[in-house]
Amino acid sequence: MGNPIDKQAKSTLLPLTIVSGNSIPLSIMNTSADRFVHRLSYWRCFCLIATLSWCVFGSAYAATVLHWMTLSDNTWPGNIKKVVAAFEAQNPDIKIQLDTYPFRDLFETIEVRMKAQDKDVDLISVDVPLVASYSVRGYLAPLDAYFSKDQIEKTWIKASWQAGMYNGHFMAAPQNTSTQFMFVNRKLFRDAGIEPPKGLTSDQTVTYDQVAQIAANDRWTWEQVVDAAKKLTKTENGRTDVWGFEFDQVSRLYQLQCLGDSLGATLVGPDGLTAQGYFNSPGWLKAAQWYGDLFNKWKISPKNVTPDESPSLFSGGKVAIFVGGEWNVGRFKEAGVDFEVAPIPYFKEGKPASGTGSWHVGISKNSQHQPEAAKFIQFLCASDAGATVWFDGQGQSPAMIALWNKISADPKFHTFPDDAYLLGDYEAQRTAVPRPLTPAYLQLEDIFASTCEDIRNGVDPKEALDGAAQRLDVFFAQFKR
């Protein structure tokens, strides 16, 4: 039959021994040490139940974590974090984790992770000319379910939302757009005794009409730029201390496309997959010759400077005329440069043309959290709250119509240097030319950059363009099969 006390103790201890995993000898239960062990076992039991409860019920309330592949360059991640913080404050159930990469590496990492069908990628920063390339290869999930046609047309400027479309589907939402200006170092112009072009300066307040007047009537030609740059370049004992002219994103397609566009020349045929006769057309040959002469004949631009380095040459007073993106306005203001902003030049026999398009945001096709990702895109790109935080921080030309209306009405944007946005608005409406629409944009961009680098380093422009056109057509042929 057994001892009843033992039986009672046994029944009390049974769950504890199961939980603790140790059987406690019943004969020693009456000592203080036993009581301690007894209490400890209760604690273990309590902890285990609490942990299990947290696992079962707590996870139901855990936030959804979205992973966003985006840029790590300069001020970008810092400003993105501000938008993320604002979004998370409104949506505590969604957290955004940034996977940031430098500009050059971002595209390569997207290729690797998307090819591997990585489910940990929810949001992707898409350079706008790559929308077609990513869509055709199944990297992006369409956003049609989250954005109606009416909303799309009412939210963003036409050029931006159109650039996010592929095959009738809305694939990526515009985060911002971009424009190009000519920045002039006024001190270097004064020192050289040269009259600078008419532009936006700290001495005046302007209206949109005045800005439009400057852009329409006082825009310099590339020929005028070269004449001034020759006088501004200072060389002593074979070493150049001040360069007359420099491009921001040296040899990149985004930066240099305006040269061919100004002469009415396109890089690829209407099908987006023909280079011969376009990439090496007479217009592009003239543009390439002019680009090569900057470095080799006139020697007014420095060689071997990367796009990362070139803005610091202007902010350090080593370059007198700088053609680059509007995001440089804040950088140069902060550096204390005495500068003015003028419209981007054009060729005398051509027409004004400026670069445009920037970053869009898309949802990875492999994402397990597409509705949550769409919610974030709505906030960042289509809501006043998110887009304003982004614009205030990063300062890139907005793609949202509401923000442009705000800019036009705000007196702050009629004084220097914020009045540059008025000029950006003018360029976006009158001179902006989007980059070529081709599913082989990655190849086009890479071959364009290496060709322009070759030309910069002294290769004959005709030889370089002919070789590049032939190479491109080999790649394009794969997309025609």
Added chain:
Amino acid sequence: MTYRRSAWIAYLLLSPALVCLAVFRLWPIATTLLGSLYSQSIMQAGKDVFVGLNNYTQLFRDPIFWESLWVTIKLNLVINPLQVFIALLLAIMANQRFRGIGFYRLLFFIPLGVSVPIASILWRIMLDPNSGLANSLINLVGIPSLPFLISKDQALWCIVAIATWKGASFWMIFLWAGLQDIPRQLYEAARIDGAGGISRFFRITFPLLRRPLLFVLITDTAVNFLLFVPMFLLTRGGPSYSTNVLMYEAYKSGFVYGDMGRALALVMVLLLLVIATVAIQFRLFSQEEAN
């Protein structure tokens, strides 16, 4: 029976190494070969489809491939003998015994402590055509500035110089170890017999250093066929494709253009090229040894 049992034990003891060889060497080669037979289909939203040898036939029709192949061969024809020769010279110098030799050995070892990316960036700064140290030095002796890495005629040889600066001291260690294995008495006996320095080198040092030399030559060849970092960091395959080696072209195809089938086909061609070169080197050395 005893033989069978001992063979089993040998295989058992070798099995961890064999498993590692299969997992880390043979399996990647097999998947590369398989992958090179597939291509991304634009018509099927980027899905990989079997295309047989199409990636290879496309490659052989592509002028960029032949240009890259020629650059790779040209680079290796120069860099491998050069690195082994300099490594041998350094090893012979490091093997000398005189006062202060420790300082020279330290100098030889310095490049070993610098990683390839850091070395590439340092050399890029030094070879900058606008404000680099190299041009400042050659200007001092009245020679005009050189373009170095931005010239299609000089860029490849600059990369050869940078890779040799870094690589020679590494290969020197193996040859130095080989030199230390040669008994000193052989040199003393040869000296007593009236053999000069050159005679001692060709009759004692070179024959007895054959095995370490073969190892260094083969490993160095394999490493240089896959040389990638200086091209990636310094020239991006340019100017005018003059440094666009097969390895860089494969990287670009796979990770920049997203064409993994072409990239894997390029890697397979590169693998065959390395195997063929190493086989020739083996054969030449074995014949000499037999003679």
